Amino acid sequence: MSTLTRRDFVNFSLASAFGVSYSGWLPRMARAAAVAEGAEKHKAFILLWMAGGPSQTDTVDLKTDHPNGGPSKSIETSVPGIRISENLPGVAKQMKDMAIIRSLTTAEGDHDRATRLMLTGHRPGQEALNYPSIGSLFAKKLGDESSDLPAYVSIAPMRFGDVGGPGFLGPNYAPLVVSGDSNDPESRANLSIENLKAPVGVTKESMERRFEISKFLQDDFSKSAKGASTKSHTANFERARRMIETNAKGAFKLDEETAAIRDKYGRNRFGQGCLLARRLVERGVAFVEVTLEGWDTHADNFNAVKRNCETLDPAWSTLMSDLRDRGLLESTLIVWMGEFGRTPKINATTGRDHFPLAWSTVLGGGGVKGGQVIGSTGKAGTEVTERPVKIADLYATMCAGIGVSPDHENISPEGRPVPLVDRGGKVIEEIAAIPESEKKVKKNSQG
Amino acid sequence: MMSKFLWSFVVLVLLSSSTVPLVLGADSPDESKYIQVIKSSTELARWIDAKFAEAWNQSAISPPDVVDDATFLKRAYLDLSGSVPAVSEAREFLAYQGAYKRDTLIDQLLNDTRRPQKHAERTAAHWASLWRRMMVPGNSPEAQAAVGLEPWLKEQFSTNVPYDQMVRSLITAKNEPQTAMTVANARLGIRSGGPAMYFQVVGGKPESAASSVTRMFLGVRIGCAECHDHPFAEWKQKDFWGMAAFFSGIKNGVVGDLPDAKIRPETGTVDYEAMFLGGEKPRFENGKTSREILAEWMTSRNNTQFAATAVNRVWLHLIGRGLTDSVDDLDKPSTAEGQILDELSKKFIEAKFDLRWLIGGICKSQLYQRQCAATDESLAGVLPGLRIVKTLTPEQVFNSLEQALSLPVGSADGSARFNGLRDQLIARMNEAASNNPEEFRAGIPQTLLLMNGRITTEATDLDQSRTLRGVVEAPFLNSEDKLNTLYLAVFSRVPRTEEKQFLMDYIAKQPDDEHQKLAYAEIFWGLLNSPEFVLEK
Numbered sequence: 001m002s003t004l005t006r007r008d009f010v011n012f013s014l015a016s017a018f019g020v021s022y023s024g025w026l027p028r029m030a031r032a033a034a035v036a037e038g039a040e041k042h043k044a045f046i047l048l049w050m051a052g053g054p055s056q057t058d059t060v061d062l063k064t065d066h067p068n069g070g071p072s073k074s075i076e077t078s079v080p081g082i083r084i085s086e087n088l089p090g091v092a093k094q095m096k097d098m099a100i101i102r103s104l105t106t107a108e109g110d111h112d113r114a115t116r117l118m119l120t121g122h123r124p125g126q127e128a129l130n131y132p133s134i135g136s137l138f139a140k141k142l143g144d145e146s147s148d149l150p151a152y153v154s155i156a157p158m159r160f161g162d163v164g165g166p167g168f169l170g171p172n173y174a175p176l177v178v179s180g181d182s183n184d185p186e187s188r189a190n191l192s193i194e195n196l197k198a199p200v201g202v203t204k205e206s207m208e209r210r211f212e213i214s215k216f217l218q219d220d221f222s223k224s225a226k227g228a229s230t231k232s233h234t235a236n237f238e239r240a241r242r243m244i245e246t247n248a249k250g251a252f253k254l255d256e257e258t259a260a261i262r263d264k265y266g267r268n269r270f271g272q273g274c275l276l277a278r279r280l281v282e283r284g285v286a287f288v289e290v291t292l293e294g295w296d297t298h299a300d301n302f303n304a305v306k307r308n309c310e311t312l313d314p315a316w317s318t319l320m321s322d323l324r325d326r327g328l329l330e331s332t333l334i335v336w337m338g339e340f341g342r343t344p345k346i347n348a349t350t351g352r353d354h355f356p357l358a359w360s361t362v363l364g365g366g367g368v369k370g371g372q373v374i375g376s377t378g379k380a381g382t383e384v385t386e387r388p389v390k391i392a393d394l395y396a397t398m399c400a401g402i403g404v405s406p407d408h409e410n411i412s413p414e415g416r417p418v419p420l421v422d423r424g425g426k427v428i429e430e431i432a433a434i435p436e437s438e439k440k441v442k443k444n445s446q447g
Numbered sequence: 448m449m450s451k452f453l454w455s456f457v458v459l460v461l462l463s464s465s466t467v468p469l470v471l472g473a474d475s476p477d478e479s480k481y482i483q484v485i486k487s488s489t490e491l492a493r494w495i496d497a498k499f500a501e502a503w504n505q506s507a508i509s510p511p512d513v514v515d516d517a518t519f520l521k522r523a524y525l526d527l528s529g530s531v532p533a534v535s536e537a538r539e540f541l542a543y544q545g546a547y548k549r550d551t552l553i554d555q556l557l558n559d560t561r562r563p564q565k566h567a568e569r570t571a572a573h574w575a576s577l578w579r580r581m582m583v584p585g586n587s588p589e590a591q592a593a594v595g596l597e598p599w600l601k602e603q604f605s606t607n608v609p610y611d612q613m614v615r616s617l618i619t620a621k622n623e624p625q626t627a628m629t630v631a632n633a634r635l636g637i638r639s640g641g642p643a644m645y646f647q648v649v650g651g652k653p654e655s656a657a658s659s660v661t662r663m664f665l666g667v668r669i670g671c672a673e674c675h676d677h678p679f680a681e682w683k684q685k686d687f688w689g690m691a692a693f694f695s696g697i698k699n700g701v702v703g704d705l706p707d708a709k710i711r712p713e714t715g716t717v718d719y720e721a722m723f724l725g726g727e728k729p730r731f732e733n734g735k736t737s738r739e740i741l742a743e744w745m746t747s748r749n750n751t752q753f754a755a756t757a758v759n760r761v762w763l764h765l766i767g768r769g770l771t772d773s774v775d776d777l778d779k780p781s782t783a784e785g786q787i788l789d790e791l792s793k794k795f796i797e798a799k800f801d802l803r804w805l806i807g808g809i810c811k812s813q814l815y816q817r818q819c820a821a822t823d824e825s826l827a828g829v830l831p832g833l834r835i836v837k838t839l840t841p842e843q844v845f846n847s848l849e850q851a852l853s854l855p856v857g858s859a860d861g862s863a864r865f866n867g868l869r870d871q872l873i874a875r876m877n878e879a880a881s882n883n884p885e886e887f888r889a890g891i892p893q894t895l896l897l898m899n900g901r902i903t904t905e906a907t908d909l910d911q912s913r914t915l916r917g918v919v920e921a922p923f924l925n926s927e928d929k930l931n932t933l934y935l936a937v938f939s940r941v942p943r944t945e946e947k948q949f950l951m952d953y954i955a956k957q958p959d960d961e962h963q964k965l966a967y968a969e970i971f972w973g974l975l976n977s978p979e980f981v982l983e984k
Binding site for chain 1: 585586818819821835836837838878879885886887888889890891892894895896898899900904908943945946949950953965966969970972973974976977978979981982984
């Protein structure tokens, strides 16, 4: 059990909470604003999760000279020699900062199991262990626990599979889930945190008095009921209070952005979700997941992929350029992936089915050496013909891309060390290198 | 807006004492059986106290004091019936002067079936929920579907079926026809099932059945040995597959039996024969199924591991920590507490696996009634057997809110139980629930829900809240009575002097009546969001 880390966390947040808690709101809000201006740079990871499994053949690994390619046409990108789908014109312009892996090969073809594999880095059911999700793993490595915002935020998650949680790392690394009930970003309570705002009719002053009364009762209880649970309650209460008082550092106020930039991202849930991801990263959040669903294209694949790309392309490419404009691209890794690819062969309903054997993912920003393609799936796209990449290799490369050693380990509840990257994972060295400072990580370091 | 009639009714409820006197009435069913249980559970309490007195004496330790009546009251209600008491029940218990009031309360909560409180039924429902959480831990869709096991479990607890018999029914359960099923939660589309549902929700495979049964009922985790020999304990792959072979008739969620108790792992090349955990070979005879043979072996009087696991689980829920470190790992060696556990397990077997006797005995002991030990820094260093501050389960939080806020409970009056608010709260709390009462895992979403969610918002709104309005609008209550009633509703106690001073000052300094009412609402919010509400000391 990771008691030690949990207790450390509690002590830490207690200290920081009590240090500033009762100095009134204004100084704190001013501080939040200063941070929001990008005064601090920290490492962050944005996952663009394509639920359902996007077709590689119609996005980033086209087969225009083969019947498997279907009607999808390719276009030039900003990197000579690399061509991707005409569905992604904006992304094509960002290719200098992106590396496409076309030779990913995995062994799970069921949505649930494949989602578990891709989002934890471990095959499901291999061991009696509740693996942490990618968000929790990197939140633990990259997060600042004294931050007013949680380290892992998941925007409108939709997955085929019960995964995304902290697993054995425990609730300190659980995602803060941002609701996304509607595709209309302007609809009520969309792209916001449930219950963050005080109820209608309760004034700011009344809320402040409620907190004062709570504080009195908390102190009273803590005197007679000393225990880890009491401490956790107090620390957590303070974090929730800071979230309310700073209105989550204003991260969710998307209307602070210009109309032009909001239009550029796209006025839909995914587009505005990507904009929100940038605002969260600016405010110190370590891991943000934004989901675009609708990729399970068993029928009418080509129209469906085209429609999805109309949402994906402006959002993804604007996220890249916006982060670059703000000097945050080098410190932020952006990964595009789903649970598997889709069959190169077109089925009877003009669709493509599940295909984990040879498919693609894209890494950008961070320490990624852009403008390159790794691996190949040959003429027909039916198998990896060059440089096969396994899930552990992908995880190792993501680690390197954001400057973390793949040798880190976490300790399971049974006291067993569980590697961040599954056994045998090797960094794709063409894409990223592990920084010197991380090279000496010892095993059993508790991550 | 609440009708005038309704809130005057609530005022009456908040002010009156309960209608059933605090003695065990003669109209309980099967009275003689319960009276026996009650007598011997008092003896068990004395035995527990003597054992621990001896252990502490030897190490020259003086245990903390016994708690006051109010703390005991809240503990007993939360631990047995899964909710804080009603204001009327709290008033009555605190005012009552009888010498045996604590024992009487425990007996009443465990055994009293009379209306309107129906204590025994509420206690059975709470323990069904606890047992379900232990059997299918976590927050997976399967764990959520396991709620469907509760009606069956509740029936076992409410008729006090001996524990060994209950587990035999579980282990040997077969699929029932669909007609035998009722609905456990219509909104969430969860069906209730008989005991066979257990095997379905833990995975519907021989392997999942073997892992779950050995962990839950024998306190041994062999799951690791499915793929490789256990890294720390003695268990080997053949132990795991030997147990799995008993369940070879469970396939794709169909719970049945095969004539051959053999199993071949998906990736394996050899069959494993059924073998009891520890290496003993079963003897197949008289046409018994492999699961019947396993159930007999597991629940036999000679298998103290079985009784010890049950005792340790009950102990964990009442005291906050098992008699040994982990309820799921009884195969690890232990010390002094382990000895007490062994002896208590033998007594449990002698008492014919009577759970009510066990629960009653622990609750009546002085040990149960002592102040919590501080668990500030390390888990070690807490005196064995002492209580620790416990975290409420999601169901306890909801039930306590329902009680404290005087929420309507019928399906017709838009109550939280039926309009989705309960499901929403439980689902949110489940995201951060733990089977270890020592852990408080709630995060920001859970905290925000209690701060600003609809249940709290309505509870602190003077127009909508039953309890708050009932108290604030009562013309015959002075401000101290009002404060006392709010405290009784949420904390089951009246405020201490310094609390009273602080809060009465706050009320007194309000400029007018309207502000005073608002101040009560703010205090009520503070009480509901205090650690004292979601933690049990």
